[in-house]
Amino acid sequence: MSDHPLFSTRNPWFGISVGITAGVAVLSAVVGLIWLPLLQPHLQLTGVWDAICSAAGVPRAAVQETAVKPDFKTSNVVMTSEMLTKADQVSIGRGATLAQRCAICHGPQGVSDAHSPNLAGQFAAVTYKELNDFKTGARVSVVMSPFAAAMSDQDMKDVAAYYAYLPRVPSNNLDTGRPAPAVVVTGAPMRNIPPCGSCHGDIDNKAGSPWLGGQSVVYIKAQLEAFASGARRNDISQQMRNIARQMTAEEIDQVAHYYEAQP
Amino acid sequence: MATETDHSPGEAVAARIERRWATLSIVIVGVLVGMAAFIGIHQATMPQGRVEIADPKTLHLSGEFTESNLGSEMAADGSVTVRAIGQQYSFTPQCIVVPADTPINLRATSADVVHGFLIEGTNINTMLVPGYITDLPVRFKAPGDHVMPCQEFCGIGHQGMWGKVKVVDKTAFRDMAAAKRRLTCVD
Numbered sequence: 001m002s003d004h005p006l007f008s009t010r011n012p013w014f015g016i017s018v019g020i021t022a023g024v025a026v027l028s029a030v031v032g033l034i035w036l037p038l039l040q041p042h043l044q045l046t047g048v049w050d051a052i053c054s055a056a057g058v059p060r061a062a063v064q065e066t067a068v069k070p071d072f073k074t075s076n077v078v079m080t081s082e083m084l085t086k087a088d089q090v091s092i093g094r095g096a097t098l099a100q101r102c103a104i105c106h107g108p109q110g111v112s113d114a115h116s117p118n119l120a121g122q123f124a125a126v127t128y129k130e131l132n133d134f135k136t137g138a139r140v141s142v143v144m145s146p147f148a149a150a151m152s153d154q155d156m157k158d159v160a161a162y163y164a165y166l167p168r169v170p171s172n173n174l175d176t177g178r179p180a181p182a183v184v185v186t187g188a189p190m191r192n193i194p195p196c197g198s199c200h201g202d203i204d205n206k207a208g209s210p211w212l213g214g215q216s217v218v219y220i221k222a223q224l225e226a227f228a229s230g231a232r233r234n235d236i237s238q239q240m241r242n243i244a245r246q247m248t249a250e251e252i253d254q255v256a257h258y259y260e261a262q263p
Numbered sequence: 264m265a266t267e268t269d270h271s272p273g274e275a276v277a278a279r280i281e282r283r284w285a286t287l288s289i290v291i292v293g294v295l296v297g298m299a300a301f302i303g304i305h306q307a308t309m310p311q312g313r314v315e316i317a318d319p320k321t322l323h324l325s326g327e328f329t330e331s332n333l334g335s336e337m338a339a340d341g342s343v344t345v346r347a348i349g350q351q352y353s354f355t356p357q358c359i360v361v362p363a364d365t366p367i368n369l370r371a372t373s374a375d376v377v378h379g380f381l382i383e384g385t386n387i388n389t390m391l392v393p394g395y396i397t398d399l400p401v402r403f404k405a406p407g408d409h410v411m412p413c414q415e416f417c418g419i420g421h422q423g424m425w426g427k428v429k430v431v432d433k434t435a436f437r438d439m440a441a442a443k444r445r446l447t448c449v450d
Contacts, residue, residue: 013281187423198351239353
């Protein structure tokens with residue numbers, strides 16, 4: 001072996017191997033960061049530096065083009081799975097006072113036979129979102145819209161916290177022995193219908209999806225039909241319209257009766 | 264070099280073998296780089312050219328993924344941009360309509376968790392990651408219907424998350440686009 005040090009410019013092995021390795025690295029960088037990005041016209045790169053940044057994955061906000069504006073009101077509530085899950089006693093107390101005006105339809109304990117939704121034990125995020133949508137006009141009801149119009153954001157949160165605090169009371173049609181229809185248990189995968197419970201709380205809860213047990217059959221049917229026809233459009237990005245549109249009239253009838261009989 | 268002549272023949276053989284192995288490893292690196300470039304150019308893999316971000320919580324409030332802006336849009340140059348979102352447990356629009364044999368830009372994102380975006384019968388297969396926009400240049404060869412299942416477990420209703428893609432004739436699509444700015448085939 002020679003006496004030259006290994007890491008030395010005088011060692012040809014060292015010089016050549018480092019040189020070639022650096023050469024391959026530079027060539028790959030030029031190909032990957034500059035040449036290939038510039039070959040893709042749809043990226044609309046403005047130059048070499050833009051190409052390098054793009055290929056290296058520097059994040060940027062999407063280019064704002066002129067989006068088509070909706071010709072109807074959409075829900076403006078920002079839903080998260082943690083929202084309104086920790087109510088304080090003051091909020092519940094305020095809500096109890098405010099909820100007196102709701103009692104004529106929704107019942108003094110949040111339960112009634114008036115075919116209006118039973119709110120006792122409803123997820124707070126759900127009651128809050130619907131009140132908000134009534135107020136902004138994303139959801140329309142001759143009865144509810146005027147009530148919601150006068151409510152502040154805090155009022156809606158308090159009322160929602162109060163109803164979430166009340167215990168669920170089964171309806172008069174409770175029948176836990178009633179067999180669950182197929183669309184509830186398994187959904188209909190090829191028609192884009194997941195099992196109802198994967199959002200509505202029986203299995204898992206997606207923020208904004210209501211608890212359905214004990215709701216009136218008339219109410220559930222009316223809402224599913226409104227989603228299916230597009231008469232109701234306050235579900236964010238069509239999350240419920242996509243499902244209801246695919247359901248048959250028979251399935252809608254089955255799920256409405258099934259959920260009315262649940263606790 | 265003067266010292267080289269003093270070495271035994273064994274050292275010369277070792278040097279030659281060393282050189283060949285070094286050449287071989289450099290060739291392997293070269294082939295791998297070349298392969299990555301080749302499959303990228305020929306869209307066997309579709310590495311995304313840029314990283315764009317979008318807040319999953321507020322997609323419905325403003326920007327390009329609001330409900331009324333989703334669907335297929337035809338640009339003045341005849342190219343088509345499709346915008347879609349994945350959410351628990353559906354794609355919106357539920358049915359995507361595109362023309363055959365036309366350059367198409369697929370832009371999609373997720374409103375909640377990671378979803379899969381796969382169009383059966385094509386090599387379109389990617390993920391919708393909340394916070395990031397998936398942008399794919401694609402082209403459908405012939406008219407026909409494809410199913411578009413979510414292929415990334417996204418929650419307990421995952422198996423019910425299916426969309427459809429309807430590839431229609433170029434002129435038929437042009438006629439539809441003349442009547443409406445954002446097209447879907449949701450019925």
